[in-house]
Amino acid sequence: MKNNALILTIIGGITLIGNWISFKVSPIDSILGMIILIIIALVGVWLSKIIPIKVESPTVIWVSVLALLLTSPIFPGHEVISQFTDKINFMALTTPVLTYAGLSVGKDINTFKKLGIRIVIVSLLVYTGTFLLASIFAEIVLRLNGTI
Structure with missing residues (x-):
């Protein structure tokens, strides 16, 4: 958990600098x-360790x-x-x-090279599908809320 906290703190610091310079x-x-x-x-990482669910990326889910x-x-x-996190x-x-x-x-x-073009095709399909479904979902929710 200490390593996760350190890595997240470093990433947070880099993000603050990038947010300051770019935005x-x-x-x-x-x-x-x-x-x-x-x-x-950090709480999500902790939850993924204590709740035994067999999925590919439990940390991301939590x-x-x-x-x-x-x-x-x-x-x-x-x-x-939302007020504080909107500033990032x-x-x-x-x-x-x-x-x-x-x-x-x-x-x-070396593992990446072995996968070759297959991984590129699968990645593009996954990213495209994720983007399209997220866009459709956002469109529906925004229309239901009357935002658009």
Whole structure:
């Protein structure tokens, strides 16, 4: 758990710098939002270790579910959480995460080479399907809410 906290803190620091440079949001203004995101991620990691569910990426599932619950209208403090985390731009957050993912793929480059073009095709299909379904879902929810 200490390693996870250290890695998330480093990624959070890089995100704050990227958010400041690219989107002109002061780290002072966005640090509480980053702390909230780090705590949600750490609780999600902890939940994935104590709840025995056999799925491919239990940590991602628990972090996502926890974040969804904490920012949904059913949670009493969702407005405060959203207010602080809104100051962190999504693109600033993805840069260090994608860098970390790229480094992890780089260490298994021989395995990646063996998969060849198949992995590229499967990845493109998965990403396209995920994007389309998320877009359709967002469209439906936004129309039901009267936002669009």
